[in-house]
Amino acid sequence: MRVVGLGRIALCLWIGSISLIGGCGGGSGEGLDSNGRPIGEGADPGGPILPNFTSIQSHVFTPICSVCHAGGSAPQGLRLDASNAYAMTVGVSSAEVPSLKRIAAGDPDNSYLIQKIEGHASVGARMPYGGPYLDAATIAAMRQWIANGAQP
Amino acid sequence: MKALLRFLAGTTVGALISLAAHAEPYLAVRTGLKCVACHVNPDGGGLRNAVGQSFVQNVIAANPAPAPLNAWNGSVASWLRIGGDLRTDSTETKVDGQATTRVSGNQQTRLYADLQLLENHLGAYIDEQVAPGKSLRQEAYARLQTSDGGWYAKAGQFYLPFGWRLQDNTAFVRQLSGISMTVPDKGLLVGMEKPEWSAQLAYSDGPGNKGAVRGHQLTGQLIWLQPWGRLGAAMAHVQSTAGNRQSWGAFAGTTTGPVAWLAELDLVADDGYPEGQRRQMASLLEANWLVVKGHNVKLTSEWLNPDTRVSNDDKVRYSLLYEYTPIGFLQLRAGYRWFKGIPQNAFDNRRLGFVELHAFF
Numbered sequence: 001m002r003v004v005g006l007g008r009i010a011l012c013l014w015i016g017s018i019s020l021i022g023g024c025g026g027g028s029g030e031g032l033d034s035n036g037r038p039i040g041e042g043a044d045p046g047g048p049i050l051p052n053f054t055s056i057q058s059h060v061f062t063p064i065c066s067v068c069h070a071g072g073s074a075p076q077g078l079r080l081d082a083s084n085a086y087a088m089t090v091g092v093s094s095a096e097v098p099s100l101k102r103i104a105a106g107d108p109d110n111s112y113l114i115q116k117i118e119g120h121a122s123v124g125a126r127m128p129y130g131g132p133y134l135d136a137a138t139i140a141a142m143r144q145w146i147a148n149g150a151q152p
Numbered sequence: 153m154k155a156l157l158r159f160l161a162g163t164t165v166g167a168l169i170s171l172a173a174h175a176e177p178y179l180a181v182r183t184g185l186k187c188v189a190c191h192v193n194p195d196g197g198g199l200r201n202a203v204g205q206s207f208v209q210n211v212i213a214a215n216p217a218p219a220p221l222n223a224w225n226g227s228v229a230s231w232l233r234i235g236g237d238l239r240t241d242s243t244e245t246k247v248d249g250q251a252t253t254r255v256s257g258n259q260q261t262r263l264y265a266d267l268q269l270l271e272n273h274l275g276a277y278i279d280e281q282v283a284p285g286k287s288l289r290q291e292a293y294a295r296l297q298t299s300d301g302g303w304y305a306k307a308g309q310f311y312l313p314f315g316w317r318l319q320d321n322t323a324f325v326r327q328l329s330g331i332s333m334t335v336p337d338k339g340l341l342v343g344m345e346k347p348e349w350s351a352q353l354a355y356s357d358g359p360g361n362k363g364a365v366r367g368h369q370l371t372g373q374l375i376w377l378q379p380w381g382r383l384g385a386a387m388a389h390v391q392s393t394a395g396n397r398q399s400w401g402a403f404a405g406t407t408t409g410p411v412a413w414l415a416e417l418d419l420v421a422d423d424g425y426p427e428g429q430r431r432q433m434a435s436l437l438e439a440n441w442l443v444v445k446g447h448n449v450k451l452t453s454e455w456l457n458p459d460t461r462v463s464n465d466d467k468v469r470y471s472l473l474y475e476y477t478p479i480g481f482l483q484l485r486a487g488y489r490w491f492k493g494i495p496q497n498a499f500d501n502r503r504l505g506f507v508e509l510h511a512f513f
Contacts, residue, residue, distance in 0.1 A: 026491075026500065028464045071420065072392050075335050082426075125259075125334075
């Protein structure tokens with residue numbers, strides 16, 4: 001009985017320490033750009049989204065997609081952090097539907113990434129997973145960039 | 153109000169034509185049972201066994217199911233068990249400076265089947281997501297086990313074992329580890345189930361090693377069960393041409409009166425970033441209060457450090473959920489989540505409210 005009591009107390013202390021690690025609020029953001037990276041480290045153009053890769057990376061891929069799509073366990077092998085996103089999307093076959101390119105330059109309708117964010121892909125859930133989904137203006141900018149040739 | 157009534161009417165009809173089985177690890181902690189006590193899959197989640205079916209109808213639900221539903225135990229033949237899982241929800245998201253968005257619809261419909269090819273020794277398991285979109289295979293594996301279930305092996309496509317197998321796949325710990333019930337992997341898993349210990353070790357392709365990216369993943373976890381709760385440790389090593397990853401996790405669960413507690417702390421180190429290796433941490437603290445039979449209140453506190461070398465970039469998420477299980481085939485959930493992040497990113501400070509209908513058989 002004594003061992004059970006001590007074990008429970010030890011576990012409660014451990015759990016309590018985890019809650020303390022969590023703290024009460026988010027970071028202050030001091031010295032960081034809008035994506036939480038040190039100012040000057042990366043290209044964060046700010047302002048509204050534009051139909052170019054740098055802007056889409058900063059407004060969509062980095063802050064939203066790379067929460068899951070980054071690192072060694074990125075779903076479907078798709079890494080959308082700033083150093084990998086272009087090379088892993090433009091002209092690259094989708095892992096879920098290999099007959100489609102993730103981004104087919106000049107052809108937004110047949111770009112699997114557009115189908116996933118618009119919610120009419122033939123396989124799996126709409127992205128970003130669990131929402132909120134991208135607004136019409138953001139999707140329009142991404143479509144325009146692809147239609148213009150999906151330049152880096 | 154009209155919109156809510158329309159949603160409930162629509163989802164109820166949907167539930168009747170597409171019947172859930174889904175794991176919530178707090179139930180195992182609350183009862184002191186292992187995952188394998190209620191699930192066909194020894195790692196937990198998915199199709200329930202006969203004990204699990206009885207448990208959900210007689211222990212979790214507020215009321216007994218009406219006849220003939222109460223006779224359902226998941227078995228359609230001595231060699232075949234089936235089950236299903238439907239989740240449909242309506243979510244409203246508020247981001248400062250932007251219009252409020254509202255999305256409703258089917259989150260997922262899954263069907264499960266377990267075939268006993270050689271009773272208590274050799275089986276085949278399938279978890280098929282049939283909606284939304286085209287059918288998508290989540291799990292499909294052959295399972296070999298000793299007659300007492302003390303040792304088993306799975307070969308095929310399955311979910312990897314790492315930390316608490318939460319229903320909420322968007323929890324920070326699940327997003328950071330990249331191991332959840334949305335990301336199956338192909339490989340071989342060996343498991344052990346002893347009275348005080350559970351262990352799994354898997355060798356797989358790695359969910360991130362797809363297309364031109366090549367490599368493999370080694371994932372393992374060990375859980376120690378005691379009368380006062382349980383403690384677990386997990387690790388994953390990803391070998392990848394796009395950059396290696398090391399993950400470590402520690403997790404625990406206990407009860408204090410009517411409250412079941414879950415906690416997890418994960419650390420991930422990723423190569424393949426311009427600055428070299430990036431380390432991230434995430435934690436989860438979850439309290440589940442059994443108000444009265446069939447009624448559960450869930451409170452969670454989560455923390456994410458996206459880069460341990462960068463200061464002031466932490467994110468937190470708080471959730472308050474109410475779960476009502478009127479009968480053993482139906483659950484209604486409603487919740488609110490607060491996100492807090494750096495002030496210059498409005499999206500990281502969003503609020504989200506949702507109602508969900510979860511039907512299962």
